[in-house]
Amino acid sequence: MPIEVLMPALSPTMTEGTLAKWNVKEGDTVASGDVIAEIETDKATMEVEAVDEGTIGKLVIEAGTENVAVNQVIAYILEEDEDASALDNVSASSEPKKDAAPAKEEESSKEESSDKAPASASSNAAPVSASGAIERSDAEPRAMSVMNATQDEKTYTSFKTQTVREALRDAMAEEMRSDENVFVMGEEVAQYQGAYKVTQGLLDEFGDKRVIDTPITEHGFTGLATGSAFMGLKPVLEFMTFNFAMQAIDQIINSAAKTLYMSGGQLGCPIVFRGPNGAASRVGAQHSQCYASWYAHCPGLKVVAPWSAADAKGLLKAAIRDPNPIVFLENEIMYGQSFEVPDDEDFVLPIGQAKIEREGTDVTIVAFSIMVGKALKAAEQLAEQGISAEVINLRTIRPLDVNTIVRSVMKTNRLVTVEEGWHFSGIGAEIASVAMEHAFDYLDAPVARVTGEDVPMPYAANLEALALPQDSHIVAAAKAVCYR
Amino acid sequence: MATTPKRKRGTTRADNQASSDDLLKYYREMLLIRRFEEKAGQLYGMGLIGGFCHLYIGQEAVVVGMQAAASNEDGVITSYRDHGHMLATGMDAAGVMAELTGREGGYSRGKGGSMHMFSKEKNFYGGHGIVGAQVPLGTGIAFSYKYRGENKVCMTYLGDGAVNQGQVYEAFNMAALWQLPVIYCIENNQYAMGTSTQRHSSSPDLYERGKAYGIPGEQVDGMDVLAVKAAGERAVEHCRSGKGPYILELKTYRYRGHSMSDPAKYRTKDELDKMRKEHDPIDMVKKLLIDGDIIDEAGLKDIDKEVKAEVAKAAEFAQNSPEPDVSELFTDILIDA
Ligand SMILES: Cc1ncc(C[n+]2csc(CCOP(=O)(O)OP(=O)(O)O)c2C)c(N)n1
Ligand SMILES: [Mg+2]
Numbered sequence: 043m044p045i046e047v048l049m050p051a052l053s054p055t056m057t058e059g060t061l062a063k064w065n066v067k068e069g070d071t072v073a074s075g076d077v078i079a080e081i082e083t084d085k086a087t088m089e090v091e092a093v094d095e096g097t098i099g100k101l102v103i104e105a106g107t108e109n110v111a112v113n114q115v116i117a118y119i120l121e122e123d124e125d126a127s128a129l130d131n132v133s134a135s136s137e138p139k140k141d142a143a144p145a146k147e148e149e150s151s152k153e154e155s156s157d158k159a160p161a162s163a164s165s166n167a168a169p170v171s172a173s174g175a176i177e178r179s180d181a182e183p184r185a186m187s188v189m190n191a192t193q194d195e196k197t198y199t200s201f202k203t204q205t206v207r208e209a210l211r212d213a214m215a216e217e218m219r220s221d222e223n224v225f226v227m228g229e230e231v232a233q234y235q236g237a238y239k240v241t242q243g244l245l246d247e248f249g250d251k252r253v254i255d256t257p258i259t260e261h262g263f264t265g266l267a268t269g270s271a272f273m274g275l276k277p278v279l280e281f282m283t284f285n286f287a288m289q290a291i292d293q294i295i296n297s298a299a300k301t302l303y304m305s306g307g308q309l310g311c312p313i314v315f316r317g318p319n320g321a322a323s324r325v326g327a328q329h330s331q332c333y334a335s336w337y338a339h340c341p342g343l344k345v346v347a348p349w350s351a352a353d354a355k356g357l358l359k360a361a362i363r364d365p366n367p368i369v370f371l372e373n374e375i376m377y378g379q380s381f382e383v384p385d386d387e388d389f390v391l392p393i394g395q396a397k398i399e400r401e402g403t404d405v406t407i408v409a410f411s412i413m414v415g416k417a418l419k420a421a422e423q424l425a426e427q428g429i430s431a432e433v434i435n436l437r438t439i440r441p442l443d444v445n446t447i448v449r450s451v452m453k454t455n456r457l458v459t460v461e462e463g464w465h466f467s468g469i470g471a472e473i474a475s476v477a478m479e480h481a482f483d484y485l486d487a488p489v490a491r492v493t494g495e496d497v498p499m500p501y502a503a504n505l506e507a508l509a510l511p512q513d514s515h516i517v518a519a520a521k522a523v524c525y526r
Numbered sequence: 527m528a529t530t531p532k533r534k535r536g537t538t539r540a541d542n543q544a545s546s547d548d549l550l551k552y553y554r555e556m557l558l559i560r561r562f563e564e565k566a567g568q569l570y571g572m573g574l575i576g577g578f579c580h581l582y583i584g585q586e587a588v589v590v591g592m593q594a595a596a597s598n599e600d601g602v603i604t605s606y607r608d609h610g611h612m613l614a615t616g617m618d619a620a621g622v623m624a625e626l627t628g629r630e631g632g633y634s635r636g637k638g639g640s641m642h643m644f645s646k647e648k649n650f651y652g653g654h655g656i657v658g659a660q661v662p663l664g665t666g667i668a669f670s671y672k673y674r675g676e677n678k679v680c681m682t683y684l685g686d687g688a689v690n691q692g693q694v695y696e697a698f699n700m701a702a703l704w705q706l707p708v709i710y711c712i713e714n715n716q717y718a719m720g721t722s723t724q725r726h727s728s729s730p731d732l733y734e735r736g737k738a739y740g741i742p743g744e745q746v747d748g749m750d751v752l753a754v755k756a757a758g759e760r761a762v763e764h765c766r767s768g769k770g771p772y773i774l775e776l777k778t779y780r781y782r783g784h785s786m787s788d789p790a791k792y793r794t795k796d797e798l799d800k801m802r803k804e805h806d807p808i809d810m811v812k813k814l815l816i817d818g819d820i821i822d823e824a825g826l827k828d829i830d831k832e833v834k835a836e837v838a839k840a841a842e843f844a845q846n847s848p849e850p851d852v853s854e855l856f857t858d859i860l861i862d863a
Binding site: 049075091093261266293301364 | 560561564565567568570571572573576577583603632633634635636637638642643644645646651652653654655656659661662663664665666667669670671673674692693695696697699700703781783786787789791802857858859860861862863
């Protein structure tokens with residue numbers, strides 16, 4: 043059979059083009075790579091090369107023909123052992139070849155397949171059914187990864203008082219003792235003992251092979267650590283603060299979060315990106331920003347935000363053991379605060395499970411990181427005014443513990459979200475959607491969001507305080523949703 | 527190629543006697559890449575391959591020469607112009623082609639595409655679409671070799687355009703500081719999309735880009751597989767002996783446009799023709815084989831036929847393999863903890 047030369051698509055969008063010129067004539071011999079024709083598309087003139095070798099048997103389309111459809115036969119090449127008689131059987135069809143896959147066909151098959159696609163396998167996605175209709179959950183929230191067994195520090199008997207800083211350090215040290223693959227890397231983590239002294243003592247115990255000072259090279263060392271995680275090492279990468287991780291966000295998202303998917307499951311990335319997130323105190327706009335919603339937006343990452351020392355210890359250990367890339371958002375102001383922490387090397391908290399810090403019946407307040415403390419203070423004040431607030435400490439932002447939030451809202455019928463970050467596309471916006479999707483009929487008031495003000499962080503003490511959520515804002519929001 | 531090496535002199539063919547078997551092997555490997563890419567171009571033209579597709583035609587001697595210098599245990603990581611690297615590490619042509627067509631039988635089960643393929647088994651670590659990102663990643667792979675005390679090297683490929691990314695120098699610095707076993711293979715094909723090296727680099731000598739970090743560099747004729755292999759062996763030896771990173775600037779040329787939709791109007795036809803006629807890496811080895819009486823035309827034809835058949839089989843597989851099951855949409859996002 044003579045070899046068909048088809049009108050090629052030269053860009054993802056091309057459906058037809060002009061056959062501007064033949065560079066060969068019938069009877070010419072051609073080899074792979076020889077330019078045989080020139081084609082004009084709406085964008086450019088391109089050369090067509092022969093892929094096979096042989097003799098040009100027939101030029102089917104004349105030079106200068108416009109609107110030649112992609113995949114139409116434009117010429118025949120005779121193979122070595124063929125002569126012109128081989129062309130007798132070929133019908134010079136002007137129709138595009140059917141067995142090729144023109145753009146149209148692809149599209150329709152795409153539609154088909156999305157029809158069959160499960161609505162969502164991910165736990166916290168909107169409940170859109172295959173038919174596209176919104177399912178409203180009247181009773182139980184949709185089945186989530188079942189995490190009813192509340193595994194928290196209450197089940198332990200022996201406790202010690204620790205700062206968040208010490209708890210983080212102990213978590214790293216314990217995991218480093220039990221797994222040779224775990225190492226700590228970042229600016230000033232070793233000899234200086236950590237810019238915020240979180241890695242204190244690690245260099246002494248583990249040496250400079252496993253506690254590594256880096257140059258000021260966020261983009262580079264994040265890529266380097268990610269590459270080492272592809273190989274099965276388990277880096278705990280400290281960002282001096284998450285503000286500087288913006289330099290590295292490409293590697294975090296494009297390399298760490300997406301490679302498992304892009305490799306069809308071959309290359310995992312067991313890495314923890316940790317460091318202080320959000321506003322510290324009086325450090326101005328470039329050093330005071332919450333990145334929770336930036337990272338929580340991205341599939342392939344888990345995002346954890348501890349509040350207490352127990353959270354910090356249990357969640358960091360879980361994060362280091364987790365085979366996935368984890369963004370672990372700490373808070374500088376919390377580092378020095380003390381809490382009771384279970385005195386047990388096996389204490390680990392589950393990622394993906396929120397904690398009810400205070401039970402209540404009138405309104406649910408959902409917060410994470412430093413805002414949990416403010417929410418608890420607000421709950422005290424609300425109690426004095428006769429309002430019983432339930433405070434949920436999210437602990438993990440992605441995957442979001444939808445169950446705990448929705449159950450609480452079904453009980454209290456009112457919801458306030460609290461975060462330091464900006465409101466637009468913030469975590470509060472996501473939680474409000476979750477409440478609307480899963481507990482619409484249970485809400486007795488619109489969800490209220492308490493967030494940072496929509497401004498870069500000011501330096502002046504009075505302005506900074508105004509820009510950040512305070513107990514009083516939470517109290518006011520809770521009263522508003524209770525119509526009081 | 528016309529460039530005169532300045533610091534270290536690249537070994538010429540004369541002082542590098544490859545065995546007949548080696549020459550035949552390189553010929554076959556380079557031809558496989560070329561035929562594979564031509565076929566990919568054809569399937570793209572038929573609408574069977576979508577999106578971006580960057581062909582390696584013209585650059586075959588680089589990866590084949592480097593792989594000849596490396597061991598099977600060494601790692602390889604590169605950019606989106608990656609089909610040649612995958613074939614050179616021994617990945618199966620059918621699996622690569624099926625990934626290009628976005629099918630279940632592809633290396634990433636159709637979820638990666640032309641720019642994103644991996645093979646843990648063959649120590650091939652992608653397939654990266656962000657220009658320069660693979661450089662710190664490859665440095666991190668080398669870090670893992672050193673951390674674990676493995677005597678391996680990571681071949682980290684980057685383009686002449688990629689050398690201007692900041693993260694490349696962050697990686698150079700750390701690799702030199704920590705003496706990591708990584709070879710930065712700069713594939714200088716003279717263009718970053720439509721911007722020639724003259725227009726994007728303040729100095730044309732890219733092998734000197736590691737000078738500030740004390741990383742030795744060599745400029746090599748990347749169209750000559752034996753010169754590449756010889757330089758590769760020096761680089762590998764340097765890394766394996768614990769001396770840290772090494773830079774090779776491999777001067778090469780891509781015959782096709784940057785990607786399938788690039789008409790390549792930024793260069794002259796003469797420039798391309800001259801490269802093809804006078805410096806083609808496959809023709810060069812072909813000549814050595816014939817002149818050295820290692821094989822005759824008929825023998826070469828047999829190799830061509832075999833290679834063609836392999837590529838045809840790959841193309842057939844890539845067209846017949848079904849699209850990934852719709853359930854694949856939601857797999858491989860996270861590993862179960
Ligand atoms: C960070 C980034 N910027 C821009 C692009 C778009 N882009 C893709 S390839 C390319 C040119 C790269 O040229 P070079 O490094 O010489 O590699 P070559 O394509 O020649 O192999 C550009 C600008 C990209 N993928 N990533
Ligand atoms: Mg280039």
